Amino acid sequence: MASISKANANPSRIRETRRRQLVEAAVACIAERGLPGATLSAVTAKAGLSHGLANFHFESKDALLSETLGHLAEEHHAEWRRALDAAPADPASRLAALVAADFARSVCTPERLAVWFAFWGQATHRPYYLEKHRQYDGARKAMLQTLCADLAAVPVQGARPAMDPDRAARSIEALVDGLWLQLLLDPAAIDRKEAHACARDGLAALFPMHFPPAT
Amino acid sequence: MASISKANANPSRIRETRRRQLVEAAVACIAERGLPGATLSAVTAKAGLSHGLANFHFESKDALLSETLGHLAEEHHAEWRRALDAAPADPASRLAALVAADFARSVCTPERLAVWFAFWGQATHRPYYLEKHRQYDGARKAMLQTLCADLAAVPVQGARPAMDPDRAARSIEALVDGLWLQLLLDPAAIDRKEAHACARDGLAALFPMHFPPAT
Amino acid sequence: MASISKANANPSRIRETRRRQLVEAAVACIAERGLPGATLSAVTAKAGLSHGLANFHFESKDALLSETLGHLAEEHHAEWRRALDAAPADPASRLAALVAADFARSVCTPERLAVWFAFWGQATHRPYYLEKHRQYDGARKAMLQTLCADLAAVPVQGARPAMDPDRAARSIEALVDGLWLQLLLDPAAIDRKEAHACARDGLAALFPMHFPPAT
Amino acid sequence: MASISKANANPSRIRETRRRQLVEAAVACIAERGLPGATLSAVTAKAGLSHGLANFHFESKDALLSETLGHLAEEHHAEWRRALDAAPADPASRLAALVAADFARSVCTPERLAVWFAFWGQATHRPYYLEKHRQYDGARKAMLQTLCADLAAVPVQGARPAMDPDRAARSIEALVDGLWLQLLLDPAAIDRKEAHACARDGLAALFPMHFPPAT
DNA sequence: GATGAATGAGCCTTCATTCAT
DNA sequence: GATGAATGAAGGCTCATTCAT
Numbered sequence: 001m002a003s004i005s006k007a008n009a010n011p012s013r014i015r016e017t018r019r020r021q022l023v024e025a026a027v028a029c030i031a032e033r034g035l036p037g038a039t040l041s042a043v044t045a046k047a048g049l050s051h052g053l054a055n056f057h058f059e060s061k062d063a064l065l066s067e068t069l070g071h072l073a074e075e076h077h078a079e080w081r082r083a084l085d086a087a088p089a090d091p092a093s094r095l096a097a098l099v100a101a102d103f104a105r106s107v108c109t110p111e112r113l114a115v116w117f118a119f120w121g122q123a124t125h126r127p128y129y130l131e132k133h134r135q136y137d138g139a140r141k142a143m144l145q146t147l148c149a150d151l152a153a154v155p156v157q158g159a160r161p162a163m164d165p166d167r168a169a170r171s172i173e174a175l176v177d178g179l180w181l182q183l184l185l186d187p188a189a190i191d192r193k194e195a196h197a198c199a200r201d202g203l204a205a206l207f208p209m210h211f212p213p214a215t
Numbered sequence: 216m217a218s219i220s221k222a223n224a225n226p227s228r229i230r231e232t233r234r235r236q237l238v239e240a241a242v243a244c245i246a247e248r249g250l251p252g253a254t255l256s257a258v259t260a261k262a263g264l265s266h267g268l269a270n271f272h273f274e275s276k277d278a279l280l281s282e283t284l285g286h287l288a289e290e291h292h293a294e295w296r297r298a299l300d301a302a303p304a305d306p307a308s309r310l311a312a313l314v315a316a317d318f319a320r321s322v323c324t325p326e327r328l329a330v331w332f333a334f335w336g337q338a339t340h341r342p343y344y345l346e347k348h349r350q351y352d353g354a355r356k357a358m359l360q361t362l363c364a365d366l367a368a369v370p371v372q373g374a375r376p377a378m379d380p381d382r383a384a385r386s387i388e389a390l391v392d393g394l395w396l397q398l399l400l401d402p403a404a405i406d407r408k409e410a411h412a413c414a415r416d417g418l419a420a421l422f423p424m425h426f427p428p429a430t
Numbered sequence: 431m432a433s434i435s436k437a438n439a440n441p442s443r444i445r446e447t448r449r450r451q452l453v454e455a456a457v458a459c460i461a462e463r464g465l466p467g468a469t470l471s472a473v474t475a476k477a478g479l480s481h482g483l484a485n486f487h488f489e490s491k492d493a494l495l496s497e498t499l500g501h502l503a504e505e506h507h508a509e510w511r512r513a514l515d516a517a518p519a520d521p522a523s524r525l526a527a528l529v530a531a532d533f534a535r536s537v538c539t540p541e542r543l544a545v546w547f548a549f550w551g552q553a554t555h556r557p558y559y560l561e562k563h564r565q566y567d568g569a570r571k572a573m574l575q576t577l578c579a580d581l582a583a584v585p586v587q588g589a590r591p592a593m594d595p596d597r598a599a600r601s602i603e604a605l606v607d608g609l610w611l612q613l614l615l616d617p618a619a620i621d622r623k624e625a626h627a628c629a630r631d632g633l634a635a636l637f638p639m640h641f642p643p644a645t
Numbered sequence: 646m647a648s649i650s651k652a653n654a655n656p657s658r659i660r661e662t663r664r665r666q667l668v669e670a671a672v673a674c675i676a677e678r679g680l681p682g683a684t685l686s687a688v689t690a691k692a693g694l695s696h697g698l699a700n701f702h703f704e705s706k707d708a709l710l711s712e713t714l715g716h717l718a719e720e721h722h723a724e725w726r727r728a729l730d731a732a733p734a735d736p737a738s739r740l741a742a743l744v745a746a747d748f749a750r751s752v753c754t755p756e757r758l759a760v761w762f763a764f765w766g767q768a769t770h771r772p773y774y775l776e777k778h779r780q781y782d783g784a785r786k787a788m789l790q791t792l793c794a795d796l797a798a799v800p801v802q803g804a805r806p807a808m809d810p811d812r813a814a815r816s817i818e819a820l821v822d823g824l825w826l827q828l829l830l831d832p833a834a835i836d837r838k839e840a841h842a843c844a845r846d847g848l849a850a851l852f853p854m855h856f857p858p859a860t
Numbered sequence: 861g862a863t864g865a866a867t868g869a870g871c872c873t874t875c876a877t878t879c880a881t
Numbered sequence: 882g883a884t885g886a887a888t889g890a891a892g893g894c895t896c897a898t899t900c901a902t
Contacts (some may be wrong), residue, residue, distance in 0.1 A: 005278075006866090009331070013875090014885090014886065015886085017296045018886085031339075032315075032340075033338075033340055034250055034336075034337050034339070034340040034341075035336065036250075036337075039342065039870085039871065039872085040871075040872065040873085041871080041872095049887085049888095050888050050889070051888080051889070052873090052874085052875090052888055052889065052890095053401055053887065053888080054870080054873095054882060054886070054887080055873060055874075056885095056886070056887075056888095057886090058874080060872080061871090061872065061873090091290075112422065114339050117332070117336045117338075118336045119336070120247050120283060120332055120336060120396065120399070120400065121237045121249075121250070121333045121334070121335060121336020121337065122250070122275075122333070122336065123399070123400055124246075124249070124284070124329050124399065125248060125249035125252065126249075131399065133400065134400075134401070163416050163420065167412070167413055167416060168396065170394075170405065171390060171413055171416065171417050173287065173393065173397070174392075174393025174394045174396070174397060174413065175386060175389050175390050175393055175417075176386065176389075176393065176397075177389075177392070177393035177396050177397075178389025178390055178391065178392035178393035178394075179385075179393075180329070181389070181392045181396075182385065182388070182389060182392075183391075184335070184338070185335065185338055185348060185349075186344065187238050188386065189291065194382075197382070198382055198385055198386050198389065199399075201378050201386065201891095202386050202390075202420075202421075202900095204231075204326055205386075205417075205420040205421050205423075206420050208423075219882075229861070230861090233861095253896060254895080254896060254897085255898085256895095264862085264863095265862060265863045265864065266863075266864060266865090267862070267863055267864060267865090267898090267900085268861090268862065268897095268898085269861080269897090270897075270899080271861075271862075271863095274902060275898080276897060276898090277896080345893095359898095365887075434891095437807055443781025444865065445864095445865085446866090448865085457898060461769075463770055464766075464767050464769070464770040464771075465681075465682075465766070465767075466767075467770065469891080469893085470891095470892075470893060470894085471891090471892080476705075477889085479866085479867095480866060480867050480868070481864080481867080481868070482867055482894090482895085483866060484864070484867095484894095485893080485894055485895075486864095486866075487866095489863090490893080490894080491892090491893065491894085519813075522787075522866080527860060531720055532813075535800070543871065544769050547762070547765055547766045548766045549766070549776075550762055550765070550826065550829070550830065551679075551680070551681050551762045551763045551764070551765060551766020551767065552680070552763070553764065553829070554676075554759050554829065555678060555679035555682065556679075558728075560830065560836050563830065564831070568790075571730075581841075593846050593850065595844070597843055597846060599844055600824075600827065600835065600843055601820060601846065601847050601850075603818060603823065604822075604824045604826070604827060605819050605823055606819075606823065606841065607817075607819075607822070607823035607826050607827075607880070608818065608819025608820055608821065608822035608823035608824075609819045609823075611765065611819070611822045611826075612763070612792070612815065612818070612819060612822075613766055613824075614768070614769065615765065615775065615778060616779065618817065623801075627812070628812055628815055628816055628819065630851075631808050631812060631816065632657070632816050632820075632847075632851075635847075635851050635853075636850050637809065637849040638853075639665050659882070660882090663882095682896075684874080684875060684876085685877085686874095686875075686876095690889090694883085694884095695883060695884050695885065696867075696885060696886090697877090697878085697879085697883070697884055697885060698883065699876090699877095700876075700877060701876075701883075701884095705876080705877080706875095706876060706877090791886080806891095844886075848892090853867060
């Protein structure tokens with residue numbers, strides 16, 4: 001096939017190219033038909049490749065799915081690191097940037113949401129899903145905690161004592177994930193912008209002295 | 216089996232008994248082995264019934280799963296209605312009771328959480344999951360909005376304007392669902408009580424004039 | 431299918447009937463197409479059953495093959511026990527009967543020979559083949575040793591000392607197996623009768639005082 | 646790989662070198678994992694060559710296996726011809742040498758036994774296995790018959806008439822093959838030396854006047 | 861009502877073979 | 882010559898569903 005030949009341009013990269021193709025096809029399939037619908041046939045067909053190739057480039061279906069989850073996690077991770085790097089140095093701005101990244105156009109798509117929740121719905125029964133998840137999520141959670149602690153450390157006159165930083169971090173994460181779930185289950189009722197606004201309001205509620213009252 | 220014969224006492228109720236048995240076995244199977252692991256064989260085996268019975272009492276596997284989701288939703292619905300009925304009449308107390316119901320021992324079990332997220336992970340691809348979900352969730356969301364509106368309507372001197380009630384309702388729901396996700400994915404890091412405390416703190420942050428500062 | 435309904439005559443025996451059918455079909459397939467040709471499809475087709483039934487009645491293909499080998503071994507075992515029971519009490523007659531059983535029409539068929547050697551050719555790599563084989567073969571070998579020892583114990587004037595009984599037993603077994611191999615590989619050059627005669631001559635050579643010179 | 650490049654020294658011989666490498670790797674694979682385990686990947690991997698090479702140097706897998714069997718047969722053939730050439734001229738010595746060759750260290754290894762029986766177990770279904778086998782075995786059988794006839798022709802006073810030479814030849818071959826089977830299936834119970842002793846005893850029993858009573 | 865045997869579609873995986881580079 | 886990516890046909894197995902008893 002012509003499209004395949006093109007990929008051959010750099011022979012030493014074929015393997016990586018194919019793995020990437022398959023992972024992306026897997027994302028599309030899971031989003032479209034759910035985890036059970038992401039059969040090897042469906043994935044390879046979507047990638048425009050032959051059935052047997054999946055097992056040639058991946059040890060097993062599980063390996064493909066695991067890499068798919070990893071790919072998603074890595075994208076997400078890169079996104080919020082980038083956002084953090086671009087943000088002003090003050091904790092409030094950084095926290096806002098971190099949360100904004102979760103609702104960035106590149107991360108918060110219906111497709112990706114569907115895949116995240118598909119994996120989470122199975123995570124309990126797939127140790128390596130959990131592992132992959134924790135590995136990436138741990139870093140983000142730690143960052144969240146650091147930022148919340150920084151914010152809480154700033155003395156603000158007349159303010160009632162801020163929430164425990166760890167609990168605040170947890171709440172922010174929960175809020176974001178819960179909004180993702182709403183975006184997944186009822187996209188007619190809420191869109192990405194509204195979800196982000198909601199999250200920002202939540203931040204403002206948690207740290208009223210550091211965030212201006214929302215819109 | 217003797218236990219089955221006993222159920223025959225009232226012939227007209229056998230069907231209901233069996234359906235209930237199967238639904239509960241389905242919950243257990245999904246929690247234990249995930250949605251894909253909840254095969255008809257696994258479910259009937261767990262229910263102590265014969266292989267063919269599932270299709271005898273349910274039109275199809277999908278019908279069984281749909282009823283299983285309905286069963287869960289109904290239990291949840293009953294729980295928060297009961298909590299609401301038992302709560303004092305003021306909006307703040309009622310809101311607190313509504314949230315508390317989500318973390319009640321009978322609702323917020325590892326088993327049920329696993330099942331909820333298993334369904335949600337598939338919801339996009341199963342119209343009738345979504346339907347069932349919305350049907351029950353809509354009522355709760357409406358109640359949440361009403362209570363938030365009631366709270367927001369109470370004029371409090373010196374307070375900065377409260378969040379938009381609908382957005383507040385949304386945030387509360389998101390917070391709860393997000394905490395559920397954390398309970399599911401990292402039960403070692405957070406337990407039911409801590410999750411509930413988190414949710415209560417969130418309420419306090421959203422409506423600082425109506426809820427005392429948390430612990 | 432009518433042929434299947436007939437088997438249903440006694441419901442409680444269906445499972446055994448099917449297993450037997452499948453095992454016998456497996457024997458036929460292995461004989462006809464070799465161990466690799468004995469696919470589940472081929473076996474079930476030969477048995478006139480549907481593909482899925484094999485896995486319903488046997489845990490796995492390996493379980494079916496293992497039972498097939500066991501079936502063969504059991505038949506063989508029954509044959510020589512019967513022959514032994516029917517033989518006169520003197521060791522020579524019993525030994526002759528034991529050897530004759532190996533060339534009995536019911537045991538020494540081209541089909542069965544093919545299956546035996548198919549299994550032996552794989553035995554090294556299938557621990558349970560070896561186990562099954564040894565389990566049954568051990569009994570026969572012990573009997574062979576006993577009879578050889580009995581014969582060697584009979585003092586015969588002027589005879590040169592008989593071969594060590596264990597070695598004699600081993601030689602007899604080897605002779606029989608080797609003749610089986612010839613029957614398998616070159617049926618045009620040797621038939622069952624000639625093979626048996628050969629074995630009898632071997633016996634006579636090993637124990638010249640107890641067996642009359644052959645034809 | 647360097648080791649491969651070296652083989653390039655004489656370009657015209659590369660093909661032969663590769664074929665030999667592959668055949669020897671096939672022997673090792675069959676011995677180690679059985680005929681079904683001797684996949685082209687396994688063989689090329691064991692030979693340290695690239696996946697595609699097998700089909701490059703052999704028309705098909707069957708061609709490789711056929712050549713593998715031929716290789717084994719040729720080695721065996723060479724061994725007994727050599728043994729015969731080195732033996733004294735009298736029939737008894739030559740017969741003993743012929744049999745000894747079957748238990749020579751270079752021929753009678755666990756690896757080779759496994760391969761022989763792997764092929765024999767499949768021979769019925771692979772015409773060209775049988776052909777290859779008969780082609781080489783025929784020569785040996787003829788030699789065996791000649792030697793037995795020579796021995797039988799020697800008049801020995803007082804001896805009971807020797808066995809029919811052809812039948813004796815057949816018995817010797819059967820004895821050897823049967824001992825090989827025992828070496829294959831129960832190496833713990835019998836070793837090469839004991840098997841050879843057994844065969845020598847068998848010879849002595851068949852031709853008591855020409856062979857001294859065994860150890 | 862209940863049982864479990866039976867069916868067949870479909871999934872993951874393996875593998876001989878082909879072929880572009 | 883050599884490489885390893887690509888293909889597609891099976892193979893073993895699972896499972897929802899049907900159905901005779």
